[in-house]
Amino acid sequence: MKILVIVRQTPDTEAKIQTNSAGNGIQTDDIKWILNPFDEFAVEEAVQIKEKSNAEVVVLTVGSDKAVDAIRTALAMGGDSGVHIKDDAFADMDTYALAKVIGAKIKALGDIDLILAGKKWIDEESSQVPLQVAEELSIPQATLASKVEVDEGSKTAKVTSVIEGGERIIELKLPALITVEQGINEPRYASLPGIMKAKKKPCEEVGKGDINGDEIGISEGELGIDGSRYKNDAIEIPTITRSLKVIDGNDVQQASSELAKLLREEAKII
Amino acid sequence: MSEILVLVDKAQDTVRNVTYEVLAAALKLKEKNGASISAVYIGDNAGSIESDLGKYGADKVYKIENPSLKDFNPSLYAHALSELVNKVNADIILGGNTLQNQDFLPRVASKTKGGLTTDAIDIDLTSSSTLQVKRYKYSGKSIATLSYHDVKPMIATIRLNAYKPVEAGAAGEAVSESIDIPADDNFKVIETNIIPKERPELTEADKIVSGGRGMANGENFKLCYDLADSVGAGAGASRAAVDSGWVPYEMQVGQTGKVVSPNLYIAVGISGSVQHYAGMGSSKVIVAINKDPDAPIFQKCDYGICGDLFDVLPALTDEIKKLG
Numbered sequence: 001m002k003i004l005v006i007v008r009q010t011p012d013t014e015a016k017i018q019t020n021s022a023g024n025g026i027q028t029d030d031i032k033w034i035l036n037p038f039d040e041f042a043v044e045e046a047v048q049i050k051e052k053s054n055a056e057v058v059v060l061t062v063g064s065d066k067a068v069d070a071i072r073t074a075l076a077m078g079g080d081s082g083v084h085i086k087d088d089a090f091a092d093m094d095t096y097a098l099a100k101v102i103g104a105k106i107k108a109l110g111d112i113d114l115i116l117a118g119k120k121w122i123d124e125e126s127s128q129v130p131l132q133v134a135e136e137l138s139i140p141q142a143t144l145a146s147k148v149e150v151d152e153g154s155k156t157a158k159v160t161s162v163i164e165g166g167e168r169i170i171e172l173k174l175p176a177l178i179t180v181e182q183g184i185n186e187p188r189y190a191s192l193p194g195i196m197k198a199k200k201k202p203c204e205e206v207g208k209g210d211i212n213g214d215e216i217g218i219s220e221g222e223l224g225i226d227g228s229r230y231k232n233d234a235i236e237i238p239t240i241t242r243s244l245k246v247i248d249g250n251d252v253q254q255a256s257s258e259l260a261k262l263l264r265e266e267a268k269i270i
Numbered sequence: 271m272s273e274i275l276v277l278v279d280k281a282q283d284t285v286r287n288v289t290y291e292v293l294a295a296a297l298k299l300k301e302k303n304g305a306s307i308s309a310v311y312i313g314d315n316a317g318s319i320e321s322d323l324g325k326y327g328a329d330k331v332y333k334i335e336n337p338s339l340k341d342f343n344p345s346l347y348a349h350a351l352s353e354l355v356n357k358v359n360a361d362i363i364l365g366g367n368t369l370q371n372q373d374f375l376p377r378v379a380s381k382t383k384g385g386l387t388t389d390a391i392d393i394d395l396t397s398s399s400t401l402q403v404k405r406y407k408y409s410g411k412s413i414a415t416l417s418y419h420d421v422k423p424m425i426a427t428i429r430l431n432a433y434k435p436v437e438a439g440a441a442g443e444a445v446s447e448s449i450d451i452p453a454d455d456n457f458k459v460i461e462t463n464i465i466p467k468e469r470p471e472l473t474e475a476d477k478i479v480s481g482g483r484g485m486a487n488g489e490n491f492k493l494c495y496d497l498a499d500s501v502g503a504g505a506g507a508s509r510a511a512v513d514s515g516w517v518p519y520e521m522q523v524g525q526t527g528k529v530v531s532p533n534l535y536i537a538v539g540i541s542g543s544v545q546h547y548a549g550m551g552s553s554k555v556i557v558a559i560n561k562d563p564d565a566p567i568f569q570k571c572d573y574g575i576c577g578d579l580f581d582v583l584p585a586l587t588d589e590i591k592k593l594g
Contacts, residue, residue, distance in 0.1 A: 013525045013545045017411040026412070037526045095376070096385060122525055125406050126388055131344075131376035140456040141344055143373050158460070162520075163342075164369050164471070165281075166464040173456040182526070183519035229385025230418040233402070238413050242556065242572050249561075249577015252585045259557070260589035262573055267555045269477075269534045270501050270590060 001055040001152055003046045004112045005079065006102060006130050008036040009063050009070035010123040017237065024232045025092075033066055035073040038118030040187035041180045046116050047078035048185060049150055056080050058112070060105065062090060062098060068203060075198035076190030082203035083109075087224070089208045094228035095129045101223070102129070103136030104216040105206055114157065115177040119144055127179065134177040136216060142170050144181045150174075273358055274299060275423075276328065277351075277365035278311040278319065285322050288366035288474075290435035293327040295393055295428050296364055297436055300327075302395050305361065308332055309442060312350050314340035324442035326435050331442045332358075336451045341459040342370055346451055348377035353449045355382050360423050362401055364393070367427040367473075375425055384423040387416055391432050391531075401426060409525040409548035429531070430474050469495075472523065475504030477534040478550075480523050481516075482508035484539020484560065484579055488516035493583040494538055500590045506530070506550075508540045524549035539579050542567025559583070 011017070012032040020027050035043075046057045059074040060083040061067050071082035085105060093101070106112055115137075117130035127143070134141040146167065147160040155174045160167055162181050172178070190198070213223045245262065247255045263270045274296045279286040289309070296307045309328040311319060316333040323331050334350045347370075355363070355378070363378070365371040367389045379386035392404040396417050401424035407414040418424040472478060479498040481491050491505070498505045506523040507516070523530055525548040535553035540546060542558070542565060550556070551570070558567040558574035559582050568574055575582050 011408065013548070015408075016544075017408045019412070026408070094385065096379060096383075099376075099380060123408055125409060125529065127372055128376040128379075128386060128388060131373070132380045132386075135348065135377040135380035140454075141373075141377075143344075144369070162369070163462070165467065166462065168462040169460040171458040171460055176456070181519075182522070228419070229379070229421045229424075230387065230403075230416045233415045233417050235407065235412050235414050237411070238552065240551070242570055244569070244571065244574075246558075246563075246568050246571070246574040246576055249575045249582055252577060252581040255575045255577060256582060256585035256589045259573055259575055259586060260593055263534070263555075263557070263590075264593055267534075267572065269555050270593070 001053060001113045001150070002058065002111055003049060003055050003114045003116060004058045004060055004106060004109070005039070005042050005046050005074065006115065006117040006133065007039040007043065007059055007061045007070050007074055008121045008123070009033050009061060009067040010036045010121060013037065013122065019235050019237060023234050025235060033069065035070045036118055036121055038120050038122065038182060041182055041184050042116040042118045043074045043077050043079060044185045044187040045148060045180050049148070050078065053150065053152060058083060058109070060102065061085070062101060064091065071203055072198045073190060075201045076194040077188055078194070081201055083206060084203055085206045087208040089224035091225065093225050094230055095126065095132055096229045097224060097227035098129050099132030099136055100216050100218050100227055101211055103133045104211045104213070106133065106137060107215055108212070113155070113174045114150065115175070117177070117179045119179050119181055130177055130179055137175070139175050139177055140172045141177045142172055143179045145178050146181045146184050148178055148180070148184070272303065272305040272361045274305045274307050275355070275360045275363045276307060276309045277363070277371060278309050278323065279366055279368055280311065280313065280319065283317060285319055287435065288368065288430055289323070290326040291430070291433045292364050292366050292428050293323070294433040294436045297327045297438055299362065299393065299395055303399055306330065308358070310334065310351065310354060312339055312347050320444040321441040324440050325437055327438040328442035331444050332447045333444060334447050334449050336449070338451045341462070343454060343457050343459070344374040344377055345457060346454055347374045348381055350449050350451060351378050352381040354447060355423055363423050363425040365427050367429050371427050375427065379425055382423055383421065384425050385418050385421050386425040388427045389429050390426050391429050393426060393428065400424060406529065406552070409529055410551040411548050431476065431531070469498060470502070470504040472504045472506055472521070472528045472530050475530070475532050477501050477503035478506050478523070478530060478532045479503045479536045479538065480506035480508060480540060481511055481538045482540030483510040485511055485516065491517055493580070497536065497583055497587045500587050501534070503534070503536070508546050537567055537571070538583065540567060541565045542570055
């Protein structure tokens with residue numbers, strides 16, 4: 001069995017976000033980049049399935065040169081090989097165009113049984129790219145999995161999915177795509193030997209010339225940013241002025257009464 | 271005339287409020303471009319929803335009813351909506367940012383060659399009549415403005431509580447749409463379990479009380495729950511509390527948890543890290559309760575009490591109950 005994990009490199013959660021001079025993107029120079037925290041759960045799930053079934057785990061990302069670090073992190077956790085889609089023509093694509101490119105590459109790989117992804121990319125605040133990939137590949141999907149059981153014999157996956165107000169159990173025929181919920185497992189830390197080994201694992205670089213647009217119903221000219229459905233006009237850093245009224249809590253009764261009153265009469269919120 | 275489709279979110283027999291919020295967003299666009307607004311129901315039994323939907327702005331209600339749409343199946347729902355889009359030539363599709371819409375609309379975008387953005391906090395039309403969306407990026411750390419190219423359909427989900435329902439008119443005209451739904455052997459729902467929740471879902475809650483490291487253990491969260499229940503709030507937690515195993519992951523607020531923007535957010539025993547703030551910094555009013563006067567949260571709140579949360583929480587709960 002072959003499992004592919006779609007991953008994303010994102011700014012570190014501690015990174016301070018500042019707009020670039022054009023005002024439509026962020027300053028990326030001083031930012032530390034990490035494997036998207038939600039993707040760690042997907043990589044861990046793939047590695048756990050591999051440990052039970054001898055599956056092979058491929059890690060795929062789209063991004064500039066530095067994005068290879070996200071792949072290496074996933075390989076250090078136990079992935080077997082990487083696919084790094086990088087081309088200047090692929091920078092700043094929207095989700096539609098990204099899914100086209102990723103879908104085309106997965107189609108070309110041909111023999112993927114299961115695709116896993118994290119529930120959300122913390123940079124884009126978006127969960128849609130993997131699901132658009134599922135549509136490109138015409139395969140079934142389950143989202144927000146809190147449990148995944150793969151049955152290689154019947155080529156199915158039984159998935160417990162979080163839904164509004166509860167959960168449900170779904171059986172998917174493979175190949176299928178599953179996004180995993182945070183907490184489905186405890187992602188392992190990459191060990192030092194794991195990191196050393198990851199450096200030697202194969203990582204294929206894929207450029208625009210390697211993607212066959214015909215196969216995914218997109219013309220050469222539309223492949224990349226020109227296939228995008230929308231563009232970023234501006235990015236602003238929200239500034240909310242807070243009133244900073246902090247009450248001394250030495251007299252608890254007095255302080256609590258005062259706060260309740262402020263919330264009722266000034267903020268008019270309770 | 272161009273048409274705006276609004277997805278109907280129905281639980282049991284009632285249309286959920288989020289649908290009326292999205293209709294309010296659609297009305298904003300209608301004022302500018304004069305488009306007609308059509309609500310779209312997908313499922314097995316619509317019932318008489320047209321009077322309620324009409325009241326909040328739907329000119330028309332498409333009902334796509336089919337027994338095989340009883341259980342939500344993203345491929346089949348995407349098929350149903352995409353077929354309708356092809357039939358009626360809709361320019362814009364709007365829905366609430368619900369889990370179900372986040373699940374199947376990506377497939378609709380790819381099927382129809384349309385564009386999709388999720389969790390808009392505001393929408394508008396550009397001078398060239400394409401959709402423009404404001405949404406958070408990098409969690410709550412930045413707000414992006416995106417505009418669609420000349421594509422159809424332009425699809426967006428709207429953040430819950432971002433718009434207030436507006437009463438706008440009479441009953442909508444009901445239109446039954448028969449769309450063939452193919453069999454799907456690749457996706458089978460075995461079991462659905464609705465788990466009764468004691469408090470509002472975090473992403474929908476108007477008020478939230480969250481506990482952090484200062485709670486010291488899981489049992490102490492009862493103090494947070496008591497305060498939450500006194501104001502009808504949802505209950506959240508910081509990453510530290512979740513990672514310590516005190517409360518479940520689904521309660522985590524922050525950049526690696528849920529991103530929320532309630533009208534009132536009470537942070538209890540939470541220092542206020544960058545990551546936590548990224549998940550709740552857009553709340554309208556922030557209240558902090560912490561015994562450390564140097565906690566960063568006191569630099570980012572509207573109101574606060576610097577004191578021991580184990581004394582403050584019961585006292586504050588009492589005071590709020592007294593106000594009635």
